[in-house]
Amino acid sequence: MNLLQGIFGDENRRRLKEASKTVEAINALEPSMQALDDAALKAKTPEFKDRLAAGETLDDILVEAFAVVRETAVRTLGQRHYDVQLIGGMMLHRGYIAEMRTGEGKTLVSTLAVYLNALAGKGVHVVTVNDYLARRDAQWMGQVFAFHGLSVGVINDQNHSYLYDAGHQEVDEERDELGSFRIFYEFLKPGTRRQAYEADITYGTNSQFGFDYLRDHTAQNPRQVVQRGHHYVVIDEVDSVLIDEARVPLILSTASDNPEGLYQAMDAVAKSLNEESDYTVDEKLRAVSITDAGIEKAEKALKIKNIYTEENIKLVHHLETALRARAVFQRDRDYVVQGTEVIIVDQFTGRLQEGRRYSDGLHQALEAKERVPIKQESKTMASITYQNYFKFYDTLSGMTGTAKSSEEEFQKVYGLDVVVIPTHRPIQRIDQVDLIYQTEEAKFKAIAEKVKEKQRAGQPVLVGTVSVEKNELLSAYLTQMGVPHQVLNAKNHEKEGEIIAQAGKPGSVVIATNMAGRGVDIKLGGNPATHEQEDEVRSLGGLFVLGTERHDARRIDDQLRGRSGRQGDVGETQFYVSLEDPIMRIFGGDRIKKIVGTLGLGADEAIQNKMISRQLENAQTKVEGFHFDGRKAVLDYDNVLSYQRDTVYERRQKILFGDESTIAEIEQDIMSVNDELSAKIKEKRDALTPEQYREVFTRIALYVMDTLWMQHLQVMDYTRQSVNLRAYGQRDPLVEYKKEGLRLYQEMGNTFTGRLAELLANVEVKPPSATKNETDASANTPAFEKKSDTIEIIKDGEVRRIKEKKLDDYLAAGWERRQ
Numbered sequence: 001m002n003l004l005q006g007i008f009g010d011e012n013r014r015r016l017k018e019a020s021k022t023v024e025a026i027n028a029l030e031p032s033m034q035a036l037d038d039a040a041l042k043a044k045t046p047e048f049k050d051r052l053a054a055g056e057t058l059d060d061i062l063v064e065a066f067a068v069v070r071e072t073a074v075r076t077l078g079q080r081h082y083d084v085q086l087i088g089g090m091m092l093h094r095g096y097i098a099e100m101r102t103g104e105g106k107t108l109v110s111t112l113a114v115y116l117n118a119l120a121g122k123g124v125h126v127v128t129v130n131d132y133l134a135r136r137d138a139q140w141m142g143q144v145f146a147f148h149g150l151s152v153g154v155i156n157d158q159n160h161s162y163l164y165d166a167g168h169q170e171v172d173e174e175r176d177e178l179g180s181f182r183i184f185y186e187f188l189k190p191g192t193r194r195q196a197y198e199a200d201i202t203y204g205t206n207s208q209f210g211f212d213y214l215r216d217h218t219a220q221n222p223r224q225v226v227q228r229g230h231h232y233v234v235i236d237e238v239d240s241v242l243i244d245e246a247r248v249p250l251i252l253s254t255a256s257d258n259p260e261g262l263y264q265a266m267d268a269v270a271k272s273l274n275e276e277s278d279y280t281v282d283e284k285l286r287a288v289s290i291t292d293a294g295i296e297k298a299e300k301a302l303k304i305k306n307i308y309t310e311e312n313i314k315l316v317h318h319l320e321t322a323l324r325a326r327a328v329f330q331r332d333r334d335y336v337v338q339g340t341e342v343i344i345v346d347q348f349t350g351r352l353q354e355g356r357r358y359s360d361g362l363h364q365a366l367e368a369k370e371r372v373p374i375k376q377e378s379k380t381m382a383s384i385t386y387q388n389y390f391k392f393y394d395t396l397s398g399m400t401g402t403a404k405s406s407e408e409e410f411q412k413v414y415g416l417d418v419v420v421i422p423t424h425r426p427i428q429r430i431d432q433v434d435l436i437y438q439t440e441e442a443k444f445k446a447i448a449e450k451v452k453e454k455q456r457a458g459q460p461v462l463v464g465t466v467s468v469e470k471n472e473l474l475s476a477y478l479t480q481m482g483v484p485h486q487v488l489n490a491k492n493h494e495k496e497g498e499i500i501a502q503a504g505k506p507g508s509v510v511i512a513t514n515m516a517g518r519g520v521d522i523k524l525g526g527n528p529a530t531h532e533q534e535d536e537v538r539s540l541g542g543l544f545v546l547g548t549e550r551h552d553a554r555r556i557d558d559q560l561r562g563r564s565g566r567q568g569d570v571g572e573t574q575f576y577v578s579l580e581d582p583i584m585r586i587f588g589g590d591r592i593k594k595i596v597g598t599l600g601l602g603a604d605e606a607i608q609n610k611m612i613s614r615q616l617e618n619a620q621t622k623v624e625g626f627h628f629d630g631r632k633a634v635l636d637y638d639n640v641l642s643y644q645r646d647t648v649y650e651r652r653q654k655i656l657f658g659d660e661s662t663i664a665e666i667e668q669d670i671m672s673v674n675d676e677l678s679a680k681i682k683e684k685r686d687a688l689t690p691e692q693y694r695e696v697f698t699r700i701a702l703y704v705m706d707t708l709w710m711q712h713l714q715v716m717d718y719t720r721q722s723v724n725l726r727a728y729g730q731r732d733p734l735v736e737y738k739k740e741g742l743r744l745y746q747e748m749g750n751t752f753t754g755r756l757a758e759l760l761a762n763v764e765v766k767p768p769s770a771t772k773n774e775t776d777a778s779a780n781t782p783a784f785e786k787k788s789d790t791i792e793i794i795k796d797g798e799v800r801r802i803k804e805k806k807l808d809d810y811l812a813a814g815w816e817r818r819q
Contacts, residue, residue: 016421019087022063026067030070033068033070034071036071041068041071041072042149045119048064048119049119049121052119058116058120065112065115065119069081069111070086072148073111075147076147077143077144077176079105081109081112082424084100084104085109085112087422088104088106089109089110089112092110092112093117095396095397096397096416097238097398097403097410097419098399098419099401099402099404099419099420100399100421101401101423102401102521102559103521103565103569104423104424104566104567106236106401107140107236109399110141114126114145115144117232118145118201122231123198123232125204125230125232126204126236127204127205127233128204128236129206129236129241129519130205131160131204132494132497133518134205135162135183135188135494136180136182136183136497136519137236138164138188139175139179139183139187140180142166142187143166143172143175145201146164150200151164152202152203153191153199154204155197155209157208157355158193161190161191163188163190163191164188164199165186165188165189167187168184168186171186177528178528180501180521181498181500181501182497193212206245207250210384210389211250211252212226213392214250214252214381214382215252217382218252220699221656222656230392230393232394232397233390233396233397235399236398236400236519237399238399238403239398239400239402240400240518241386242386242387242413243555244553244556246385246386246387247627247630247631249383249385249638250386251383252383253379253381254381263318263322263364263365263368265302266315266318266322266368267326267365267368268301269322270323272301273290273294273298277293279291279323281327286324288323288327290319318361318365321361324365325369326369331469332467332468332472333347334347336352340372342372344356344358357378359380364377380713380714381706381713387414388639390414402556402558402559405554405555406555409631413631423567423568424567425567425568426568427565428565428569429561429572429573431561431573432574434550434575434613434616435574435608436578436607437579437604437605438579439578442578443576444474444548446576447546448474448477449481451485451509451546452483459507460505460524460543461508461544461546462563463510463545463546464512464514464546464560464563465512465514466551468489468513471512471513472487486508486509488500488510488512488513496512497519497520500522501520502527503522503543504522504523504525505525505526505529506533506540514556514560521566522543522566523566524543525537538570541572542564542565542569542571543565545561545563545572545574546574547561547574551583551620552620552623553620553627554617557575576606583619583623584619637734640737640738641713644745648705652706655701666701669753670753670756670760673753678757680760680762681757684763700760700763703759704756708752712744715744716741716744
């Protein structure tokens with residue numbers, strides 16, 4: 001590889017060299033931009049739009065547009081883009097991943113590419129890792145875009161969408177100083193979700209964008225569709241979004257019936273079984289296998305002769321699920337219980353995933369285990385992986401502090417290259433070699449002692465843990481030793497953003513999960529800080545970052561290290577590891593244990609050994625490869641569905657929006673099913689006006705299509721589970737899945753035509769009244785949907801249309817009737 005780089009040159013270096021020439025051109029324009037008054041600078045935006053309309057490309061106006069954004073940022077934010085930030089903006093515009101170290105100003109970098117691409121008028125999406133950062137970035141960077149008359153929207157959960165409000169200059173200076181962590185809500189006014197998407201620039205999380213896509217493709221009315229296409233997207237913390245969260249597909253569900261008492265009964269059986277004799281656990285695969293003895297015991301407990309008969313086969317699935325809930329899933333690591341709810345904890349980010357539920361009855365099994373009310377099991381209405389969702393964008397780009405170690409996956413799955421952007425100032429941070437202990441208890445005692453020592457000296461400390469459980473364990477140790485500290489569990493991002501911003505204050509001790517406070521800079525001395533406060537912390541060695549164990553992915557460790565030493569500051573990082581840590585136990589192998597064993601260490605002694613640290617990094621590489629295979633398997637199977645989904649959704653949207661040629665083609669198909677049905681359909685059509693018949697046709701066609709698609713997804717899910725058994729017959733499960741998928745898809749298409757013809761022929765509709773006085777809209781509506789029965793309600797700027805009989809329920813939930 002090095003030889004090839006020597007012959008052909010390093011691609012990263014070539015891109016940076018090429019971009020540096022463009023930076024010189026942008027810098028040459030700076031004096032002329034500074035000479036413009038506000039009105040002349042604002043006039044550049046309509047000028048750019050006119051030039052694009054006349055045939056110029058975005059690349060043609062890039063130099064001038066970047067110079068305009070840089071000057072605008074100086075006037076509105078009081079911040080000037082460094083040269084390396086201009087390079088980062090170019091890479092984002094070209095559809096690369098810009099790897100920029102923590103603290104290098106990625107949020108400011110994004111304004112360059114976002115402004116340029118927003119000029120096309122097709123909408124730009126900016127993806128953040130949580131709702132708090134979406135609101136923060138919109139109200140903080142929104143002033144740059146609003147200066148040029150570009151609109152900015154924010155999508156949060158379903159009930160909260162915002163539009164940027166450029167007024168409120170009385171708090172503008174305070175926002176410029178504190179906007180990196182505090183949200184000034186004066187600049188965000190409630191709006192509808194569609195308004196947020198119609199804005200030139202829309203901020204939101206990856207899950208909100210993905211779920212809105214699925215909801216748009218299950219909408220029953222064109223007015224319910226909110227997205228307007230997928231033109232250009234910038235993903236902040238791109239590795240977290242496209243890799244860490246990519247193993248779990250987005251699933252839009254609807255409730256299905258729960259078998260009475262089944263989950264409680266299975267939990268009781270699972271509780272009575274013993275590990276090893278009745279079942280075995282594979283920690284690597286997070287799976288359980290029931291032994292013959294366990295099956296016998298379960299059959300006895302359930303009072304059935306054979307659990308593997310056709311009528312009992314589902315019980316095997318529920319029993320294995322109940323066992324996984326007890327043996328594999330741990331409270332405060334994989335999930336937390338809040339009130340009467342079981343909430344998933346993202347294992348990579350430590351973030352609570354409220355509203356997300358495990359499928360296949362696993363969530364119900366956890367609820368039974370924790371003795372909380374069991375919610376209905378769900379049926380999948382629509383699903384998509386992040387990999388396939390983000391492929392819809394014409395241009396996909398992203399930024400993060402850690403992408404190079406996962407470049408292979410970015411290239412293979414998304415076709416994205418990683419460009420490493422140089423830092424503005426040289427890195428001064430010291431990364432110490434890992435300290436390795438024999439037991440977890442010895443490790444945590446040593447961590448507590450180290451934190452106490454640093455805190456007494458006045459040096460700020462940030463401790464990174466992998467789970468809520470470890471957070472609370474370490475907190476107990478520090479409390480016992482009398483060390484004042486704050487614990488962040490990624491539960492309240494806004495509050496935690498403010499706390500993490502002050503983690504650089506002298507004597508501060510903060511314990512945080514991986515995602516807590518992510519996206520917020522830690523400035524030495526606090527934020528804001530005087531020069532004296534900054535110098536005091538610098539003299540103590542800067543921010544000390546301590547990792548309590550190595551994560552599965554090296555990127556997560558690098559992100560934690562990156563919290564220290566921002567913008568050339570001094571700092572120090574150290575990881576504490578024990579042989580009982582999951583990654584050492586599962587993937588480290590016996591070799592590390594033998595090395596440590598030969599050294600004859602005492603229980604509380606630690607070693608620093610570069611060879612062991614390398615072994616640990618090799619273990620991380622194994623885990624990363626293992627997880628990559630898992631994500632690739634999810635994608636391989638979803639790719640089979642992807643073509644089918646795209647075809648079904650494209651046809652569905654054409655029906656929803658009344659595409660004449662699609663509807664004519666479907667009508668031609670249904671009229672050829674048989675003569676009797678054709679005659680009945682023609683009779684119905686003649687009894688209604690063309691508008692009324694079209695409405696009946698659309699509603700029934702959507703109903704049939706949605707019902708069949710839901711059934712198809714369910715059957716495909718069962719098929720995916722069953723094809724694995726065909727591997728025993730020397731057949732590739734994926735090839736078998738593709739064959740079955742094609743057959744089932746063709747069957748669904750044939751069933752659609754027949755079912756639609758049957759329902760259209762037999763649906764009961766009343767023709768419109770001939771009374772002259774009936775001139776309102778309801779007079780032209782068939783009896784199965786009277787518009788007078790529906791009303792509009794509003795809450796936090798979101799408008800919905802509901803049946804009038806449901807009004808009281810919505811009023812109780814805080815909605816108001818729209819006048």
